[in-house]
Amino acid sequence: MLSERRLEVLRAIVQDYVGTQEPVGSKALTERHNLQVSPATVRNDMAALEDEGYIAQPHTSAGRIPTDKGYRLFVDRLAGVKPLSKPERRAIQNFLEDAVDLDDVVSRTVRLLAQLTRQVAVVQYPSLTRSTVRHVELLLLAPARLMLVLITDTGRVEQRMVDCPAPISESSLADLRARLNSRVVGERFSEVPRLVQDLPESFDQEDRGTVSAVLATLLETLVEETEERLMIGGTANLTRFVHDFPLTIRPVLEALEEQVVLLKLLGEAKDPGMTVRIGHENVHEGLTSTSVVSVGYGSGDEAVAKLGVVGPTRMDYPGTMGAVRAVARYVGQILAES
Amino acid sequence: MLSERRLEVLRAIVQDYVGTQEPVGSKALTERHNLQVSPATVRNDMAALEDEGYIAQPHTSAGRIPTDKGYRLFVDRLAGVKPLSKPERRAIQNFLEDAVDLDDVVSRTVRLLAQLTRQVAVVQYPSLTRSTVRHVELLLLAPARLMLVLITDTGRVEQRMVDCPAPISESSLADLRARLNSRVVGERFSEVPRLVQDLPESFDQEDRGTVSAVLATLLETLVEETEERLMIGGTANLTRFVHDFPLTIRPVLEALEEQVVLLKLLGEAKDPGMTVRIGHENVHEGLTSTSVVSVGYGSGDEAVAKLGVVGPTRMDYPGTMGAVRAVARYVGQILAES
DNA sequence: GACTGGCACTCACCGGCTGAGAGTGCCAGG
DNA sequence: CCTGGCACTCTCAGCCGGTGAGTGCCAGTC
Numbered sequence: 001m002l003s004e005r006r007l008e009v010l011r012a013i014v015q016d017y018v019g020t021q022e023p024v025g026s027k028a029l030t031e032r033h034n035l036q037v038s039p040a041t042v043r044n045d046m047a048a049l050e051d052e053g054y055i056a057q058p059h060t061s062a063g064r065i066p067t068d069k070g071y072r073l074f075v076d077r078l079a080g081v082k083p084l085s086k087p088e089r090r091a092i093q094n095f096l097e098d099a100v101d102l103d104d105v106v107s108r109t110v111r112l113l114a115q116l117t118r119q120v121a122v123v124q125y126p127s128l129t130r131s132t133v134r135h136v137e138l139l140l141l142a143p144a145r146l147m148l149v150l151i152t153d154t155g156r157v158e159q160r161m162v163d164c165p166a167p168i169s170e171s172s173l174a175d176l177r178a179r180l181n182s183r184v185v186g187e188r189f190s191e192v193p194r195l196v197q198d199l200p201e202s203f204d205q206e207d208r209g210t211v212s213a214v215l216a217t218l219l220e221t222l223v224e225e226t227e228e229r230l231m232i233g234g235t236a237n238l239t240r241f242v243h244d245f246p247l248t249i250r251p252v253l254e255a256l257e258e259q260v261v262l263l264k265l266l267g268e269a270k271d272p273g274m275t276v277r278i279g280h281e282n283v284h285e286g287l288t289s290t291s292v293v294s295v296g297y298g299s300g301d302e303a304v305a306k307l308g309v310v311g312p313t314r315m316d317y318p319g320t321m322g323a324v325r326a327v328a329r330y331v332g333q334i335l336a337e338s
Numbered sequence: 339m340l341s342e343r344r345l346e347v348l349r350a351i352v353q354d355y356v357g358t359q360e361p362v363g364s365k366a367l368t369e370r371h372n373l374q375v376s377p378a379t380v381r382n383d384m385a386a387l388e389d390e391g392y393i394a395q396p397h398t399s400a401g402r403i404p405t406d407k408g409y410r411l412f413v414d415r416l417a418g419v420k421p422l423s424k425p426e427r428r429a430i431q432n433f434l435e436d437a438v439d440l441d442d443v444v445s446r447t448v449r450l451l452a453q454l455t456r457q458v459a460v461v462q463y464p465s466l467t468r469s470t471v472r473h474v475e476l477l478l479l480a481p482a483r484l485m486l487v488l489i490t491d492t493g494r495v496e497q498r499m500v501d502c503p504a505p506i507s508e509s510s511l512a513d514l515r516a517r518l519n520s521r522v523v524g525e526r527f528s529e530v531p532r533l534v535q536d537l538p539e540s541f542d543q544e545d546r547g548t549v550s551a552v553l554a555t556l557l558e559t560l561v562e563e564t565e566e567r568l569m570i571g572g573t574a575n576l577t578r579f580v581h582d583f584p585l586t587i588r589p590v591l592e593a594l595e596e597q598v599v600l601l602k603l604l605g606e607a608k609d610p611g612m613t614v615r616i617g618h619e620n621v622h623e624g625l626t627s628t629s630v631v632s633v634g635y636g637s638g639d640e641a642v643a644k645l646g647v648v649g650p651t652r653m654d655y656p657g658t659m660g661a662v663r664a665v666a667r668y669v670g671q672i673l674a675e676s
Numbered sequence: 677g678a679c680t681g682g683c684a685c686t687c688a689c690c691g692g693c694t695g696a697g698a699g700t701g702c703c704a705g706g
Numbered sequence: 707c708c709t710g711g712c713a714c715t716c717t718c719a720g721c722c723g724g725t726g727a728g729t730g731c732c733a734g735t736c
Contacts, residue, residue: 025699038709043700061699061715100562101498137487139473149475149487149495157487157497160439224438235573236591242580253574363728376680381729399686399728 002052008035009045010054011078014066018314023063068279068313071291075276075317082318084326088116092327096334102126102155106231109307109331114234116323119311120256122294124230124266126154126304126335133184133192138177138214143167148217154304154335162217165209172207176214189222228263228305232256241312251286256310265292266306272296274321279313289313293320297328299335307331340390346373347383348392349416352404356652361401406617406651409629413614413655420656422664426454430665434672440464440493444569447645447669452572454661457649458590460600460632462568464492464642464673471522471530476515476552481505486555492642492673500555503547510545514552527560566601566643570594579650589624594648603630604644610634612663617651627651631658635666637673645669 002010012033016024026039026046035042046064049055054070057063066074084092095112099105106123113121137149144164151157168176179202183195196218200211235256238249255261261284268283269275274295280288291313296303309324340348350371354362364377364384373380384402387393392408395401404412422430433450437443444461451459475487482502489495517540521533534556538549573594576587593599599622606621607613612633618626629651634641647662 023699027699039699040701040709040711041707044708047701057700059716061701062717063699134479135477135485137475137477139475139489141472147473147489149489151477151485151487151497155497157495159489159493159495233595236588236595239588239591242587249580250574250577253577257571257574361728365728377728378681379679382679385730395729397687399730400688401728 002049005035005037006045006049007073007078008033009042010049010066010070011074013046013049013055013064014070014074014078017065018316021314023058023065025063028063066314068281071278071313071317072281075278079318081274081325082322084116084322089326089330092116092330093333096330099334105331105334107233109327110231110233113307113309113323113327114237116327117309117311117315117320118234118240119237119309119315119320120232120234120252121307121309122230122232122256122262122266123307123331124228124263124305126156126299127228130188130304131156132186132188135185136177136180136218138173138180140168140170140173146173146214148214148221150218150221154299158221160217160221162210162213164213166206168207168210172203176203176207176211180214192222193219230259230262230266232262237311248289252290252310255284255286261286266294266308269294269306269308272303274325276317276321291315291317293317293324295324295328297332297335299332304335340387343373343375344383344387345411345416346371347380348387348404348408349412351384351387351393351402352408352412352416355403356654359652361396361403363401366401404652406619409616409651409655410619413616417656419612419663420660422454422660427664427668430454430668431671434668437672443669443672445571447665448569448571451645451647451661451665452575454665455647455649455653455658456572456578457575457647457653457658458570458572458594459645459647460568460570460594460604461645461669462566462601462604462643464494464637465566468526468642469494470524470526473523474515474518474556476511476518478506478508478511484511484552486552486559488556488559492637496559498555498559500548500551502551504544506545506548510541514541514545514549518552530560531557568597568600568604570600575649586627590628590648593622593624599624604632604646607632607644607646610641612659614655614659629653629655631655631662633662633666635670635673637670642673 009029012029012035013024016029016032026042029035029042030037030039046055050057050064053067054073055064056067058065092112096105096108099108106125109123110121113123131152131154133150134153135151137151139147139149141147144167146162146164147159148162149157149159179199180196184192187195196215199215200208203211235253238252242249265282265284269277274293277292279291282288282290282292287310289312290310292308292310294306294308296306298304307324307328309320311320347367350367350373351362354367354370364380367373367380368375368377384393388395388402391405392411393402394405396403430450434443434446437446444463447461448459451461469490469492471488472491473489475489477485477487479485482505484500484502485497486500487495487497517537518534522530525533534553537553538546541549573591576590580587603620603622607615612631615630617629620626620628620630625648627650628648630646630648632644632646634644636642645662645666647658649658
């Protein structure tokens with residue numbers, strides 16, 4: 001078990017290293033933080049912390065830097081979440097309130113997060129798995145070709161073309177539209193297949209093929225849209241580290257371009273509350289020198305999607321966590337209002 | 339006026355420099371290209387080319403590298419467009435054909451361009467200024483709240499909420515929907531304001547406010563959507579140059595994050611055919627060490643939007659131009675089919 | 677007049693060397 | 707258990723000299 005003072009030393013190391021980006025030595029530590037002990041004592045503590053794997057030396061006779069394990073301990077036990085200042089929170093709220101539609105909300109959120117944390121921001125679009133149907137619209141574009149428009153309660157709109165096996169009349173279509181909506185509006189996506197199952201049977205023989213085609217497309221859209229989308233921003237912030245790690249930036253940029261990777265990244269964080277994944281805790285090998293801070297957000301109590309920040313392991317965890325949490329909270333509010 | 343051989347020397351310098359990324363000297367030139375003259379002669383030619391500002395030396399007694407002016411001459415007079423191979427073209431076509439909707443077309447195009455050119459790709463969404471209305475849908479979400487959905491001939495769908503001054507009946511709404519569509523379907527956006535101008539007058543007093551609100555939102559959407567969107571990809575390719583220009587990459591990434599900058603960038607290229615802007619020809623200061631190759635594309639004869647590639651000035655111009663042109667052509671085909 | 681070979685000159689680059697400084701581990705004493 | 711002292715290690719920056727690629731210029735040749 002680590003003594004209180006050793007934990008204090010670890011905290012001091014993390015704070016100094018995050019601030020200066022340079023290995024921190026025993027002398028500097030005692031000077032900057034009032035530890036009330038001599039450098040020699042700190043050296044002993046450091047040796048112990050190193051034995052336990054919390055810190056490491058880049059080279060013999062250089063200062064120490066925290067390891068992933070050290071950051072983990074710091075985040076779990078030594079650091080809180082630094083709340084944002086009032087003006088900051090007001091600014092967030094104002095900025096998000098001006099959004100005109102869902103795309104705009106997401107894009108503003110990304111820019112906000114990137115700016116606040118000075119890191120790369122990732123925001124997942126509100127997920128549809130828990131969403132409900134607000135409306136399904138069917139439009140006749142040609143005698144045997146129609147467009148299906150799905151509108152969700154989160155404000156998302158998806159459209160698909162449907163080629164009909166046989167022409168359908170405007171009146172039959174109106175009938176289908178009405179019956180379809182009366183069954184699925186307000187229902188969760190997962191319920192829809194069951195609810196529309198027997199719908200084709202209630203139509204005339206000639207329209208039955210078209211009805212089936214429409215339903216097939218609808219179900220397909222529901223499934224496809226459950227595969228979520230996301231938006232990223234602030235990649236320019238990566239260049240702040242280009243001098244230290246010219247070779248790590250490339251795999252990170254590559255990983256960020258792969259939506260699949262990012263979705264998995266956010267998805268892995270099971271806790272709906274805030275999750276911090278540090279360095280090698282990230283499975284993707286391009287991201288082993290980065291940390292990911294993510295949190296769920298939603299319009300009501302339930303989290304409908306996640307957002308987060310990707311940065312170097314040596315980041316300001318309390319500040320970043322504060323910003324991420326605050327932004328998630330306000331986005332949730334905005335979504336609930338609209 | 340430059341002699342034939344001097345042009346040949348310039349071409350050789352550009353080709354070698356693009357290949358090796360290193361200043362090229364007179365001896366190496368005569369060896370790699372069979373110029374049939376001695377290094378000394380080439381040196382004289384180089385001195386002349388340098389006087390004219392086509393090439394420069396990074397330091398005294400190093401090889402020469404092309405200047406922006408040199409690249410310009412190369413592109414204008416010395417290099418053609420290198421057509422893609424048949425397998426490459428087939429691959430492009432196949433890859434694009436699998437796209438399911440407009441978003442997918444654009445995203446596939448970006449990935450394709452980035453991969454082919456190994457540079458940063460930028461694709462503008464098909465512009466709406468020349469687009470026509472395919473359908474306008476109105477959905478009653480609450481007694482005094484409805485959703486307007488606009489569908490364009492390029493397959494784009496935009497939705498807006500409309501708050502009505504007074505409740506409107508389902509039948510009045512159907513009436514409005516029918517009359518609105520009969521007027522605007524198939525018409526260009528720019529025509530719409532004129533065509534719907536007198537529509538409110540033909541409605542009952544009680545619905546007139548709502549009709550006006552709907553029309554206002556529609557016109558607003560048309561204007562807003564003329565401000566175009568775009569998608570970028572392949573930013574990881576920027577890191578290929580991080581070793582040479584660690585400080586230029588940051589402003590480039592920043593510029594790429596600003597949609598406005600990129601839109602201006604593409605918009606500045608007036609020629610609907612291929613445009614190449616080299617180094618300082620780009621006004622934006624973050625991009626003065628990059629070149630932009632862009633071209634218009636469209637579903638028919640008219641260009642409805644642009645796409646292009648951003649890379650270092652020392653890029654393989656013939657290859658890049660070939661890839662950009664080919665991709666634009668195939669995207670146009672795909673859009674025309676759907 | 678255009679091309680060529682030769683020659684002196686200029687730098688950038690690389691490797692080795694050195695001194696300074698920061699930091700460590702260890703030990704003996706309080 | 708803490709502290710001061712001491713010897714040791716290792717990085718880093720700066721310096722130096724040799725090497726090599728490349729240049730400009732000039733005199734000579736076709």
